[in-house]
Amino acid sequence: MMMEIPVLYKGKEECCGCTACYSVCSKGAITMIADDEGFDYPGIDSEKCIGCKMCIKVCPIKRIFEKTEK
Ligand code: SF4
Ligand code: SF4
Numbered sequence: 001m002m003m004e005i006p007v008l009y010k011g012k013e014e015c016c017g018c019t020a021c022y023s024v025c026s027k028g029a030i031t032m033i034a035d036d037e038g039f040d041y042p043g044i045d046s047e048k049c050i051g052c053k054m055c056i057k058v059c060p061i062k063r064i065f066e067k068t069e070k
Contacts, residue, residue: 003051008042021055
């Protein structure tokens, strides 16, 4: 089965660590992981992710980028 695992952010400027994606994932596939400076960023477990993209839909920053990039 082809399944696309979404990219939550390409660079840290695309993620403010709000944990909305983490909260919305019904599969518990997202873990918040602290970087070197102690800021949490989400990571997706490809074994658990079903590619529903709810995490992308709920992300406030993705919405801003969608508007400006088109
Ligand atoms: S695509 Fe769905 S299952 Fe995968 S991490 Fe996002 S919310 Fe979770
Ligand atoms: S919803 Fe978007 S901004 Fe919030 S933690 Fe997830 S990827 Fe980062």
